[in-house]
Amino acid sequence: MKAPRDVPNALLESLKSLGLTKYEALVYIGLLRTAGATATEVHEISGVPRASVYPVLDRLVQKELVSVSHTTPKRFDAVPPDQGVENLMRRIESDARSAREALDVFYREKELEGRGDRELVWTIYGEENIRTRLAGMFGSAERSVEVLATWDILKGSVLPLLESAPDPVPVDIVTERWEGEQPSRFRLHILPLAGLRETRLPTENLLPYEQSGVFLVDNSRALLWMGAVDGQPSALYSESEGLVLFVRRHITTVTEWAKAAVQ
Amino acid sequence: MKAPRDVPNALLESLKSLGLTKYEALVYIGLLRTAGATATEVHEISGVPRASVYPVLDRLVQKELVSVSHTTPKRFDAVPPDQGVENLMRRIESDARSAREALDVFYREKELEGRGDRELVWTIYGEENIRTRLAGMFGSAERSVEVLATWDILKGSVLPLLESAPDPVPVDIVTERWEGEQPSRFRLHILPLAGLRETRLPTENLLPYEQSGVFLVDNSRALLWMGAVDGQPSALYSESEGLVLFVRRHITTVTEWAKAAVQ
DNA sequence: TAAATGTTGTTGCTAATATAACAACAAGGT
DNA sequence: ACCTTGTTGTTATATTAGCAACAACATTTA
Structure with missing residues (x-):
């Protein structure tokens, strides 16, 4: 089985700012390196505690970063990086849009009052x-x-x-x-x-x-x-x-x- | 002085996913509603503890979301939402780019080994x-x-x-x-x-x-x-x-x- | 002028929350 | 009987939030 070979810290940081936790990042990276791993294998490859792997995988599926097989035990596979990062960015961009709109409401209020600077x-x-x-x-x-x-x-x-x-x-x-x-x-x-x-x-x-x-x-x-x-x-x-x-x-x-x- | 009028929770969540903490979001929103506030005024408007306001403002300046005056006491002003959100997105997009590249390295390794699925x-x-x-x-x-x-x-x-x-x-x-x-x-x-x-x-x-x-x-x-x-x-x-x-x-x-x- | 008061900006500590890590176990398959 | 999967609850650890106290400086008041 592959070693949980360590991951450049910069990459973890980047993925964090895309909304992933450390575990989610590690698991996703681990899955990228294999084809169809079981939860236990994911644990071995990523170094994430076995018990934590299940909720993490759930969240990654939810975020459209991994797909699940229908076998028992379940097997998991990662969405290719391009696709996956795009899926993450889509969420963030939609957040950016709604934030911009909501912030504009506050901002407009100020515009009326003359600037005192x-x-x-x-x-x-x-x-x-x-x-x-x-x-x-x-x-x-x-x-x-x-x-x-x-x-x-x-x-x-x-x-x-x-x-x-x-x-x-x-x-x-x-x-x-x-x-x-x-x-x-x-x-x-x-x-x-x-x-x-x-x-x-x-x-x-x-x-x-x-x-x-x-x-x-x-x-x-x-x-x-x-x-x-x-x-x-x-x-x-x-x-x-x-x-x-x-x-x-x-x-x-x-x-x-x-x-x-x-x- | 303006009340720390409460902020829609969805907006706070959106800003969080753009990389701001709750305080950073509150202070930025507070500043959007005023023109040139001192640290103490920021505290009053945003509801953020006065002592916490200083490090938060530092980080917001660092993130290019607020500008500082050269008076004493310092006065702070928010960059307009469009601009501000764009500044945040620039960082995130650059993270996305580097993450994609780094992830591709891992992904390619797998491509070689035949797919066992x-x-x-x-x-x-x-x-x-x-x-x-x-x-x-x-x-x-x-x-x-x-x-x-x-x-x-x-x-x-x-x-x-x-x-x-x-x-x-x-x-x-x-x-x-x-x-x-x-x-x-x-x-x-x-x-x-x-x-x-x-x-x-x-x-x-x-x-x-x-x-x-x-x-x-x-x-x-x-x-x-x-x-x-x-x-x-x-x-x-x-x-x-x-x-x-x-x-x-x-x-x-x-x-x-x-x-x-x-x- | 000197004391009293108030404000700004710092520092260090505590509380709350989210994330990470572990231990124990039920269910099912071999 | 044994091993693996998947689940649950509990304990650490890190990040964020919140508080109290203080030095530096300016403003007011006696």
């Missing part, structure tokens, strides 16, 4: 969240959109979002280089960094980071993309006068430097 | 699983495919699968009616049930069920679709001589009856 500075974690916020900012712009960011960030994450800015609103972009054709939709300001290096201007402070940038909309809402600190990128968002003013000045200053350098 | 009868639960098995049967057919099933099951689940049968293999279908054009790819045998009713033949035993059918491939592999017993449909699958013979005779008999009735 005008003076606060928020930290946003995760690129997805940052991009969503940026899209919201650009989409609701009424007078101006100003972007000062490294090319990598523009290319990878920001440019598609800028499309959502309303047409009449001017979009200023300051960056250190541009690949591909220069779009007429935006007002581009390229910083000749290579050239600047040779002047005595403090170029290291111009665009000193990889993957960073500042974004200002309507002179009233600012977002600071801080790049990846500990794995996932984070950003600051604020509508406070202070931070907006800071960003306002920062962009102006850099643009002025750029002009000076070109001359 | 020739004499067994398997119960398959869930329409998805049944259809997968049927697709496998049809796809690997070498000499014959025979189908005896009610029209509802054919139309809803089986016909698309039959396309996967190799071209030279003859496909016989026996059913009680046919909507749409009759495909030349299959040999159709329509049972004039309405007419049969008036004879003294035991028509009730011909196609007595809703949503049922039998499938036979190469005279060696049979599947009995048993319809929905307790919610989800189930089926028997077997390569055993006994069951195959039974199905063989069943199909033949019904076909003969049909001929007799037409005459």
Whole structure:
């Protein structure tokens, strides 16, 4: 009989987050390695106590991960991984749907009451969240959109979002280089960094980071993309006068430097 | 201050299966209903003990469900439900991917060793699983495919699968009616049930069920679709001589009856 | 200014619950 | 008589939930 050869811990964790317990995972994996095992064999292969194997198998059948024979003793067989994982995901996705709907009810209530976060500075974690916020900012712009960011960030994450800015609103972009054709939709300001290096201007402070940038909309809402600190990128968002003013000045200053350098 | 108004239990369960604990769910929901709450306010709104609120908020930030302000005291805000649920699903889907890959490794090992389930009868639960098995049967057919099933099951689940049968293999279908054009790819045998009713033949035993059918491939592999017993449909699958013979005779008999009735 | 009060954020401990593991046994087959 | 299957109840163990106490700091009051 096969040994209850041990299972990578990462796999157990993954299966747990798909809704299986440790035993369910072990039994399913054990069954994948055999064809039609009895409960006792399942116990031997998976290392799960024999008595626990019965309820576990019941649950796995319920979850559409194993099928049962009609012999006595019963024999069990695993559904192929693709199929099985899909069966699990179906349940989870349906949960996600209903959760989303129920949560929206709560969320809508808040929308009515005005937002009181005008003076606060928020930290946003995760690129997805940052991009969503940026899209919201650009989409609701009424007078101006100003972007000062490294090319990598523009290319990878920001440019598609800028499309959502309303047409009449001017979009200023300051960056250190541009690949591909220069779009007429935006007002581009390229910083000749290579050239600047040779002047005595403090170029290291111009665009000193990889993957960073500042974004200002309507002179009233600012977002600071801080790049990846500990794995996932984070950003600051604020509508406070202070931070907006800071960003306002920062962009102006850099643009002025750029002009000076070109001359 | 808002009351910790209670939360539908189904929602808590859904969020749990997305990987949140009860507290995490309560705090997230509480935050959805406010704009920028301090830890203490979160405690008041969600009903979660104040001391527990801090670690819970940490975890929610980690999971990209809430953002933090930079004030003292810190203020917390929830990301919108759509976004939040999507962030959770991203983790789960990545787990699903890695689990599928890891499981496949185990599964492949078994593929090599010949299948020893020739004499067994398997119960398959869930329409998805049944259809997968049927697709496998049809796809690997070498000499014959025979189908005896009610029209509802054919139309809803089986016909698309039959396309996967190799071209030279003859496909016989026996059913009680046919909507749409009759495909030349299959040999159709329509049972004039309405007419049969008036004879003294035991028509009730011909196609007595809703949503049922039998499938036979190469005279060696049979599947009995048993319809929905307790919610989800189930089926028997077997390569055993006994069951195959039974199905063989069943199909033949019904076909003969049909001929007799037409005459 | 100093004491009183209140709030934030931490730490460590206890209670409740879900999961895991074991022991014992009835039913049936050899 | 023996072995195996399947069931039941009981005991550990881990995770989650809940509580109490406190240091740090800010705000109020005498």
